[in-house]
Amino acid sequence: MIAVDDLVALVRNYNPKTNEPMIRAAYDYGQAMHSGQFRKSGEPYFSHPVAVAAILTEQQLDDATIITALLHDTIEDTRSTYSDVSQLFGSEIADLVDGVTKLTNLQLSSTETKQAENFRKLFMAMSRDLRVILVKLADRLHNMRTIRAMRPGKQHQKARETMDIYAPLAGRMGMQWMREELEDLSFRVLNPEGRSSIIRRFITLQKETGDVIHRITSDMRTELDKVGIEAEVFGRAKKPYSIWRKMQEKKIGFSRLSDIYGFRVITQSEAECYAALGAIHSRWRAVPGRFKDYISQPKSNGYRSIHTTVSGRDGKRVEVQIRTRQMHEVAETGVAAHWSYRDGERAANPFAVDPAKWIASVTEQFDGEDDHDEFLEAVKLEMYSDQVFCFTPKGDVVKLPKGATPLDYAYQIHTRIGSACVGAKVDGLRVPLWTRLKNGQSVEIITAEGQTPQATWLDIATTGKAKSAIRRSLREANRERFAKLGHELARAAFENVGKKATDKALELAAKTLRVDGSETLLARLGSAEITARAVVEAVYPNLTQRAEAEVEPLRAVVGLAHGQGFERAACCQPLPGERIVGLAHRGKGVSVHSIDCDVLADYEDQPARWLDLHWADGVHPPVYTVTLDLTITNDAGVLGRICTLIGEQRANISNMTFLDRKPDFYRLEVDVDLREAEHLHRLVSALEAESNVASVHRHRDPSLANAPAAAE
Template identity: 40%
Template sequence: QFSNREENQSESFRKMLLAMARDIRVILVKLADRLHNMRTLGAMAASKRLRISRETMDIYAPIAHRLGLNLVYRELQDLGFANSHPNRYTVLSRAVQSARGNRHGLVEKILAAAQTALADAHVQAQLFGREKTLYSIYRKMRNKHLSFAHIQDIFGFRVLVPDVLDCYRALGVLHGLYKPMPGKFEDYIAIPKANGYQSLHTTLIGPNGNPIEFQIRTDAMHRIAESGVAAHWLYKTPEDKSAPQQMQANAWLQSLLDIQTETRDWADFLETVKVDLAPDAVYVFTPKSRILALPRGATPVDFAYAIHTNLGDQTVAAKVNNALVPLRTELRSGDVVDIITAPTSRPNPNWLSFVRTGRARSKIRHALRTTQHAESIELGRRLLQSALRHEHLDLAALDPAVWEKLLRWTGFKSREDLFADIGLGKRVADILAKRVAAFASP
């Protein structure tokens, strides 16, 4: 029996995780079930609606995002927002409806101009206007402390083209049509997101000085962007492009299993998973130009553990872009990170105060427990050896039959477990030494 709902939730999530690892289709069924539940929350009590909505936004929506199921992700977020903050949802929905009418002419004008420019450049393309979800607008208002009147990029545009080369050609055409905003270009084709998402994102200065975002991708990229790992079953074609998403999803699930194995507290495990599910990521490089995606706020220690456990355990310093930095430094996209190690170094407990990834946190805790256990064994061995000397006995010379009696009497399976118990102060060496003397006497 569990003492509270959080432990029950953690245990349920653990069971789901194990099932997902065996067959990823399990989570597709769970997400479909959760989506149905969220669509029919109206009849439930307010407190239950709030609890289910928070669970959905904390766990299920981020899982959908992590697996590239963006259609499901967006709907779960909006439904969670509607049920957890109904008044804010209603007010914001009305404001967006009003803006939709006011800006309809501007959207049509931009679409027409872009279509003409692409056609003149002989770039075959489909253009669509797109509207940000209510929750994404609300989150931007909250995070940046803005009123709705100051949110200018409610509407964006999507460009679908036949192949990758056309993506970059379309980008050039659009940059010639409207001036690009500095620092507002992302190439997720060359460097895909952790969930396999690929697209070019660029923000341009449109008519009246308003920022407008364009997403440029191929038809195949669009299918995977919307359906993620489910694209494997939804769009079976001779050239299945979803295999990398399958591999990335399986690798992510395996990393969660590793964390679960090394995390004893289920509530802590659940919080660790929530951090790893955060949608924002930074993309950093090893000295050999390998790309790693890490959650925003990740540090060189997170980077080290993402590469290999031993590298993390032996970290003593780090260079970012060839400059020595503190290990708690937050990494930014484009950083080149070089880890400096020492074979005798061990993880520092203080690292737990700033590492961001669940993998780093679980590996550090595991190493600290292992180190503590080894030190406890050695201390217990010395304490028992000292106590046995007072009984005129030598630990190393004890008869195996005496050891067998002692272990049976104490209930331990191995000498190391007994030594660890002594080292942790759970057993008194002097009392054990007297018992050993009794077992050893003729």
């Protein structure tokens, strides 16, 4: 365990004016509170808070953050209280410690709805003081470094949570070094064989090629010396997980992977960054499409650097990052640079981002998301996104996440422009709204008066901001119709447990589900944003559990009367995992439809025939047939590759019909056997990623609406 003198020395190295007595007092208090407690490894428990504090000194953080690290587990794990900490160390530190305690109690890897609510709390804590999450990230880093002492099941759970949540969050905050270490530590637990394989191949490669890093850094220094640029040059092999991820994304082996080495050039000034870029490009050939200038267009977390990839010795590709010393400090610590100290003063780094502005930019679109799942989707889209930069016709720059479409671009400019969008031009050419934008493209949005957002836009948009605005507009446009449908669904659902959907019951459900009134609840129920089952559970949780227990065995659909037959509607072909409703047909059983099926509109005036249904767990047939409408390029071997791709996704083709044959494109319908909605989503995503697939969508045909047989 690090001694208090050593910890104080670490802080004094960058902050000679540190409040040494306060740090010593916090150290002594924390040690006393944790006395007699031990970690799974057998070490004294207080060794953990001290290690967390030491990690934060590497980022040269302020005294309050260091003291919070020393005390971050006292309120949760000892007899210490908020009042005790506040009295001894002040309200600022007490609030920080309390914030970390609340974050520790969040189960971010739990079920989707609870996870979404916990993400809300996470971002609320961050918005109050970002130092809370800095301590939490350091806490998670040390726990991952010492994870071997945990039982295997717990190791896997923590590693998955770290990989899915904390590593991307560290990256989004600009703390790239921490993201890489968290990913690699998680990778070691989640896929030890894969990581060992990468390391073995690295060792073999070094034996075959020698010290490539030393040779390339020497070459770069020589080229920079020729043009009189004083700069630090250093290189490293990329982390095993980074290499593994590239191999998986590109579906290639280690031997075919090119840019496995990364190099950094640290200059004295911004002008020298561009001069160094010129020197490197004059010596080595630049790889097209691999240049990014984050100096002229910095990331929202303050990151600035020039990225380029060149063909180095023996044709091997290497990635080069060029930045100044101040830019490098922000690149290492990200948003944390705002609290960094040097020589006893807050570091005045011009590139450090104001945390308040940063957190506002991150959470801006979340405010409009009332639904848990939509909020979670928006958070993850924001956390995991890389960026592309596009230009308006006037030359202004618009930042968008990787994979964004012209529709996302339109909503990024203004919600009004997005809602009125009817088309787009990219670099002067008319393109479909689902086109993926690339760096440097110029985008012009075509609008029309009277245009309103379409439901299909939700599949085109990729940003949380665009999706939120589209959903909001659709909700408002269809509110009355959805409210009417929601009322009938609520009535049927309550009757199913022997109760009535009274105004009082609906108001209570709205309050429990944190929805603004019963009318909003019914509208969201009718639009499939909330299930009728969730509404009933909000009022009568015990009754829904009892009704579930009384479901007939081996019935795939819950909510039918005993012996009542059912059949999937051919018009919409619903899948397990999708919201469904039933239409009763006299003497013929029930047809099961997706909630968004167009056929349902024909039965709005017949509410007595509607049944609130949902899929049962674990009793489905092995496959369900779904029809996909595909447009593919008319080239040799394309159809074979599409069939192979479908097979790789473990989906079986049961029928194929060609609808249209053109010299350049084929349009066809393919019947595929799938297990559930997520299986369909994975298949469609894989097909959309195939360059020879121009479009793919689920086929819906209202003319195929069917009445089921009397028995199933």
